[in-house]
Amino acid sequence: MSRYLLLLLLNLPFILAAIISQFTQYKLGRSTKRRLQVQMALWILILAGLATAEPLYNWLFASGFTQTESLSLFDVVQITAIVIVFYIANRSRQKVDVLEHRINDLHQEISIKLSQDNKFK
Amino acid sequence: MKKATSPKICIVIPAFNEETTVGGVVKSIYQALQKSKYISEVVVVDDGSKDNTARKAKQSGAVVISHILNSGSGGATATGLSYAQQNGFDIAATMDADGQHAPEDVIKGIEELIRRKDDLLIGSRLINNKGMSKVKILGNKGLSFITYMLFGINSTDSQSGLRIFSRTALEKLRWKTSGYEFCSEMLWRAKQLDLHIGEYPIQAIYTEYSKSKGQNNWNAVNIIKSLLKRRISELFG
Numbered sequence: 468m469s470r471y472l473l474l475l476l477l478n479l480p481f482i483l484a485a486i487i488s489q490f491t492q493y494k495l496g497r498s499t500k501r502r503l504q505v506q507m508a509l510w511i512l513i514l515a516g517l518a519t520a521e522p523l524y525n526w527l528f529a530s531g532f533t534q535t536e537s538l539s540l541f542d543v544v545q546i547t548a549i550v551i552v553f554y555i556a557n558r559s560r561q562k563v564d565v566l567e568h569r570i571n572d573l574h575q576e577i578s579i580k581l582s583q584d585n586k587f588k
Numbered sequence: 589m590k591k592a593t594s595p596k597i598c599i600v601i602p603a604f605n606e607e608t609t610v611g612g613v614v615k616s617i618y619q620a621l622q623k624s625k626y627i628s629e630v631v632v633v634d635d636g637s638k639d640n641t642a643r644k645a646k647q648s649g650a651v652v653i654s655h656i657l658n659s660g661s662g663g664a665t666a667t668g669l670s671y672a673q674q675n676g677f678d679i680a681a682t683m684d685a686d687g688q689h690a691p692e693d694v695i696k697g698i699e700e701l702i703r704r705k706d707d708l709l710i711g712s713r714l715i716n717n718k719g720m721s722k723v724k725i726l727g728n729k730g731l732s733f734i735t736y737m738l739f740g741i742n743s744t745d746s747q748s749g750l751r752i753f754s755r756t757a758l759e760k761l762r763w764k765t766s767g768y769e770f771c772s773e774m775l776w777r778a779k780q781l782d783l784h785i786g787e788y789p790i791q792a793i794y795t796e797y798s799k800s801k802g803q804n805n806w807n808a809v810n811i812i813k814s815l816l817k818r819r820i821s822e823l824f825g
């Protein structure tokens with residue numbers, strides 16, 4: 468199997484998961500349209516970069532813009548690891564953001580409730 | 589005699605370690621409100637102070653909401669405005685606890701908000717900056733410029749603590765930052781919600797105490813960093 472195809476197949480599940488997750492968040496009203504657009508553009512750009520890696524490399528090599536070796540197995544593993552780390556970091560940041568917001572709301576509500584309880588004592 | 593149709597006004601004072609001034613600020617705003625036609629309540633949000641801020645505020649007649657943890661000026665303001673919204677107030681005003689704002693300016697702001705039908709009215713110290721040090725003018729103008737560059741909002745004093753909110757603003761306006769940077773973020777959110785934002789001139793009263801308590805210009809670096817982070821993080825979801 469071509470290493471470029473392997474690279475695409477290994478990364479495709481994460482890219483698809485990210486796209487589906489962003490779309491679901493938007494449909495559930497947890498994300499804005501602007502956020503959805505930026506996230507979609509980002510992941511589609513990554514997908515397009517991976518899908519066109521081979522023809523792009525061939526063109527660069529043929530045109531004399533690069534003399535580097537073709538994709539090695541180590542490169543495939545390394546690029547896949549970068550995409551996975553990016554996927555995890557992106558999701559974690561979103562979750563932290565939601566949690567931070569919830570904690571702030573909780574703190575606010577507890578403070579108001581306690582002050583109202585004290586008022587009527 | 590207060591008319592039954594008078595709007596209900598809530599004055600929100602976020603306070604952190606302000607035992608020296610908070611009592612005086614509460615009393616002076618109550619005096620000014622008594623002369624006006626409004627039904628009002630003063631709420632002090634004690635943001636986890638280590639001193640007697642809450643006790644002094646309560647003794648002066650304010651409703652006190654005590655934060656269990658110190659969450660910053662933005663968090664305390666959000667709590668106070670949430671209280672105003674939950675308790676059916678028509679208009680809310682925020683002012684500093686260090687005595688920097690004149691109670692007359694708060695009343696003037698409320699009247700201006702009603703007259704202009706704005707949703708958010710900012711008391712600008714820089715329209716008439718008499719009494720303000722050059723360093724403070726520079727710092728505030730710098731932050732207003734950054735607010736304009738990041739969010740496209742043209743305000744002469746984006747960091748002012750004296751703000752008046754309509755009922756619509758109370759119901760809709762929310763922000764995510766909890767430090768001083770909330771001042772700029774609030775304007776950004778108001779713009780996103782298409783709320784009417786206005787400004788009116790106020791006179792800042794600088795005493796030795798308020799000068800020592802006020803924001804350090806170096807804090808502007810932290811505010812800019814936070815605003816940039818918020819702007820970029822919003823972009824990437």
